[in-house]
Amino acid sequence: MNQKFTHMLQKCNTEFEHKSLSENLGHPDRFKDFSVKTDGLLMDLSRTALSAESLKLMLGVLKDMGVEDARERLFAGEKINFTENRPALHMAMRCDEVLAGLDADMVGVVNQTKQRLIEFASAFAAGHLPGEPAQPVRHIIHIGIGGSVLGPRLLIEALGKDSGLKVHFLSSIDAHLRSKLLASLDPAETAVIVATKSFTTGETLLHASRVLQWMEQSLGRDAALQRTFAVSGNQQAVDAFGVSSQNTLYLPDWVGGRYSIWSAVSLSAAAVMGEGGFTDFLAGAAAMDRHFQSAALHENLPVMMAVAGIWHRNVCAYPAHAVIPYDYRLRSLPAYLQQLVMESNGKSIDRQGEAVNYATSAVLFGEPGTDAQHSLFQMFHQGTDIVPLSFIAAIRPDHEDHEAHAGLLANMLAQATALATGTAGLGDEVTNIHKRMPGERPSEVILLDQLTPFSLGQLLALYEHKVFVESVAWDINPFDQFGVELGKVVAKNIQPALEDESQGVPANYGLNSLLDYIRSKR
Ligand code: F6P
DSSP states (O other): OOHHHHHHHHHHHHTOOOOOHHHHHTSTTHHHHHEEEETTEEEEOTTSSOOHHHHHHHHHHHHHTTHHHHHHHHHTTOOOBTTTTBOOOGGGGTOHHHHHTSOHHHHHHHHHHHHHHHHHHHHHHTTEETTEEEEEOOEEEEEOOGGGTHHHHHHHHHHOOOOSOEEEEEOSSOOHHHHHHHHHOOGGGEEEEEEOSSSOOHHHHHHHHHHHHHHHHHHOHHHHHHTEEEEESOHHHHHHHTOOGGGEEEOOTTSOGGGGGGSGGGHHHHHHSOTTHHHHHHHHHHHHHHHHHHSOGGGOHHHHHHHHHHIIIIISOOOEEEEEESSGGGTTHHHHHHIIIIIHHOOOBOTTSOBOSSOOOOEEEOOOTTGGGGTTHHHHHHSSSOOOEEEEEEEEOSSSOHHHHHHHHHHHHHHHHHHHHHHHHTTOOOOSGGGOOOOOOOEEEEEEEEOOHHHHHHHHHHHHHHHHHHHHHHTOOTTOOGGGHHHHHHHHHHHHHHHOTTOOOOGGGOOHHHHHHHHHTO
16 A cells, blocks of 8 residues: 555645635636646646645655656656556657667567558558559548557547548447448448457457458458458467458557557558648657656646646545547547546556555546536536546637637636636625535646647647556556456356357356346347
8 A cells, every 4th residue: 555645645634724726716826836838738727626735745745655766667668567567668659769768679660660650551541552552442441449449539530631531430349330331331442450459359350350251242352351451469360360461560568558549550540640640649749758757746747637636536535537628629538538547547456466545546537518518517517526627628729710719718718717616706696596606616727729730649648647647646557457357258158148048147147137138029
């Protein structure tokens, strides 16, 4: 158990003087002291529950707990993912200094894969198979799940350029989307990317074999395989599936699935991000890596964001966190961050193998503003649980409707204000109690000068490092995900009973009545 952390929590609960959010906000230097920026990205923590004293306390605690040392070990490639006995070096995919620390063979492999990724992406963007100008490609089916799909989907929605190339995603094992999609596509104009680090993921392999079958039926096996590409770390399984090494891009085992957006997993996205788009995206993340490594703790964006997160989760005991991008292009950001945050820090056993006695990851959810205002925000303003929020927006839009953009930003700032101050804080003496807003509901505001590949790279790397700092405070390993395994095993035992009525499931599953009901309705 992290004794320093538990001691800090005890101190906060017994001796520490907590200031109200409005009291904090009223301080004349609040914005100066609670906003941090780097290279066109600003984070304003003025409306969080942190006071000057609590910030100082938390930074001291993080320092004592060795956050700087942990950061060094992360970037040095130590095996900090100790449960899987490997480093977490996804930063090497984007940051030359980190890459230079790897052995020469691996540097060669990473550079060569990156070069092939760019070549493949340019060929797709130009409308044909790599090295085969006469073989048209107008559609890509990207098959993958979790980290093997969420990143590319976010990138394409946020930064994809209009072009003759359309990317379609297949993830969940649910076949409804696949049947519709295949009915609408011509195999002779389609390329398939099977993105799976392990090449053992059930959903992905089922889709891949069905899609290959569909292609084979009209083109024959060789031509179908010529149009099938794999991004994986499991060459043996890729070979067994039939994809050639020429069509395979390598994913090293030290790049975790939810950290793989920086790798060849983003091939489909790189194809529609325009020339230089993917490289700029990597450069933005590398800039955040350097900032995280070098900025003093009180000026360090990931550290400051983690301090607010820990304070809200552990001291204020808030159970959830909402991410509300006021930018429709970032509509899949909440889903992307859900995996990053909850799969990384949704743990309850510490590095010593003991159960923690403090809360770890909050529930993360969200959807874009202003839509979210018409669904989630009632609860945010007047619900019994307080949910801290991240508001995210770009200052300069990529359209000419300045009135609409002013409206968008005004709505975001209005929500941050109203949540913090409530009706009374705004001088509104509301007599009807049902119409009162209590306020004291924290949020952070993140502003990008503009949404570009570079700034999105910065933003995602910011969240990655924030998650890492939190994991240090909580003394947990953020890089494994054993929690997703049990369900997969149980599903394998249940599926035969759904395919064949003579099969049963183990009695201790407690599922027999429910299965009988399902069978009676078929
Ligand atoms: O959900 C578990 C998980 O292992 C994620 O971490 C990963 O992103 C996803 O499954 C997909 O895994 P793979 O790329 O190996 O198919």
